[in-house]
Amino acid sequence: MKPNPLLLDTSGLLCVLDKSEARHSLASSLFHSPRSKVVHSYVLAELIPLCRSRGVPVELAVRFSLALISNPLVKVVWIDEAVHQAALLLIDSRRDKRYSLCDAVSFVLMRMYSIQEALTTDKHFEQEGFVRLLAE
Numbered sequence: 001m002k003p004n005p006l007l008l009d010t011s012g013l014l015c016v017l018d019k020s021e022a023r024h025s026l027a028s029s030l031f032h033s034p035r036s037k038v039v040h041s042y043v044l045a046e047l048i049p050l051c052r053s054r055g056v057p058v059e060l061a062v063r064f065s066l067a068l069i070s071n072p073l074v075k076v077v078w079i080d081e082a083v084h085q086a087a088l089l090l091i092d093s094r095r096d097k098r099y100s101l102c103d104a105v106s107f108v109l110m111r112m113y114s115i116q117e118a119l120t121t122d123k124h125f126e127q128e129g130f131v132r133l134l135a136e
Contacts, residue, residue: 008039010046012119042102
């Protein structure tokens with residue numbers, strides 16, 4: 001039985017890149033597993049500024065992003081208008097939550113692709129009923 005894909009979130013990718021992150025070892029192990037992975041263009045857009053704000057060299061983040069795009073185990077979903085709108089509607093329906101647009105896009109895609117687990121530290125994934133693999 002083939003395991004479901006793993007969604008790659010911005011915070012999880014930062015843990016992979018930044019060796020000083022407390023969850024680096026676990027994140028790296030999960031990331032380098034042979035399991036298929038899904039990432040979307042909004043996560044890729046968030047990764048560069050997050051790395052800059054955390055002191056990760058931008059050239060490392062750029063090389064890593066380019067490697068993700070060409071990795072055969074990683075499906076990159078380029079967000080279109082329909083998914084963007086679905087994410088906005090999700091945010092509107094969860095006014096008690098503080099979801100980012102990137103979070104909401106992840107949740108929409110996780111439902112579309114039947115993904116249950118995310119390489120993330122973000123508690124919002126649990127609030128939506130998903131498994132965050134990098135909990136404290």
